Amino acid sequence: MVELRTLTERDILTLRGPRNPVDPSRPYLWFTERERTADGRIEKVAAIFLTNKECPFRCVYCDLWKNTTKDRVPPGAVAGQVEWALAQLPGTLHVKLYNSGNFFDDQAISRSDRSRLCEMLSDFRTVIVECHPKLVDRRCVEFAGGLAAALQVGMGLETVDPQVLPRLNKRMTLDDFSRAAEFMLAHGIAVRAFIMLRTPYQGEDEGVEWAQRSIDFAFSIGVECCSVVPARAGNGVMERLQEQGHFHPPSLRSMEKVLDYGVGLRRGRVFMDLWDLERSYTCGVCGPARGERLAAINLSQTVPPRISCACGS
Numbered sequence: 001m002v003e004l005r006t007l008t009e010r011d012i013l014t015l016r017g018p019r020n021p022v023d024p025s026r027p028y029l030w031f032t033e034r035e036r037t038a039d040g041r042i043e044k045v046a047a048i049f050l051t052n053k054e055c056p057f058r059c060v061y062c063d064l065w066k067n068t069t070k071d072r073v074p075p076g077a078v079a080g081q082v083e084w085a086l087a088q089l090p091g092t093l094h095v096k097l098y099n100s101g102n103f104f105d106d107q108a109i110s111r112s113d114r115s116r117l118c119e120m121l122s123d124f125r126t127v128i129v130e131c132h133p134k135l136v137d138r139r140c141v142e143f144a145g146g147l148a149a150a151l152q153v154g155m156g157l158e159t160v161d162p163q164v165l166p167r168l169n170k171r172m173t174l175d176d177f178s179r180a181a182e183f184m185l186a187h188g189i190a191v192r193a194f195i196m197l198r199t200p201y202q203g204e205d206e207g208v209e210w211a212q213r214s215i216d217f218a219f220s221i222g223v224e225c226c227s228v229v230p231a232r233a234g235n236g237v238m239e240r241l242q243e244q245g246h247f248h249p250p251s252l253r254s255m256e257k258v259l260d261y262g263v264g265l266r267r268g269r270v271f272m273d274l275w276d277l278e279r280s281y282t283c284g285v286c287g288p289a290r291g292e293r294l295a296a297i298n299l300s301q302t303v304p305p306r307i308s309c310a311c312g313s
């Protein structure tokens with residue numbers, strides 16, 4: 001078995017399973033969720049997960065390629081997906097357009113689609129997209145300029161741990177992240193950071209420590225919102241890293257520590273991604289209640305007392 005302390009792009013690709021079948025005329029997922037806004041209201045947000053060409057990066061932990069296409073989708077397809085999804089969803093003032101990659105990558109979303117989106121989204125107050133820091137450039141400013149809504153761009157910071165960030169194959173330094181954030185802030189574009197909790201090569205306590213330091217770093221450079229994502233297996237490489245003892249998903253306790261810390265700073269919004277949270281429950285008595293507490297913190301941005309249980313987990 002290949003020892004994965006030194007992962008190559010080839011290892012990452014070799015260990016992948018098949019893609020899911022996707023339809024370029026439809027997003028692969030769409031729903032509304034409630035989120036606390038930057039100005040302190042709890043409002044519905046439409047989340048649309050677009051089908052488009054796979055991201056050119058190959059981050060170790062990424063499983064987003066599963067719902068992408070190998071080739072570019074036809075011009076107009078992405079705008080058409082958004083139009084279709086918005087017709088299915090109840091009206092909202094905020095929309096997330098997550099495209100499993102980089103919104104400003106012309107290979108994923110053409111310039112003409114982005115222009116059409118600006119027209120289509122004229123009734124929204126906030127538009128949130130995602131992009132790798134190295135692909136944040138004039139295209140981002142052009143898009144923001146064409147929107148009536150305020151633009152927020154989410155970028156993966158992942159971790160400020162200097163031992164780990166270079167090993168994630170993200171091809172990004174903290175300077176790259178800071179530069180992209182500074183560029184956007186100078187153009188009035190808000191920044192959201194995605195932070196990974198317990199990356200590969202981190203122990204449980206280290207995972208908590210580095211996620212907290214990553215939140216500190218993000219706020220120190222003007223990020224408005226931190227979204228903490230518990231690392232998970234599911235892309236082939238992560239399972240292999242787990243078998244070899246280089247990765248383990250974080251515990252519910254670690255999620256509590258990081259969310260309580262981040263929200264307690266009161267420097268901006270901090271959310272914990274609760275996708276598949278049930279998998280981290282180790283006790284049938286306190287697990288669901290602790291999950292509800294995390295969901296309540298996401299919405300209230302206040303920290304209630306922790307839930308204690310005889311299980312001690």
Ligand code: SF4
Nearest residue numbers: 055057059062100101
């Ligand atoms: S930049 Fe984002 S979408 Fe691309 S491989 Fe990395 S995590 Fe996945």
Ligand SMILES: [Zn+2]
Nearest residue numbers: 283286309311
């Ligand atoms: Zn318990």
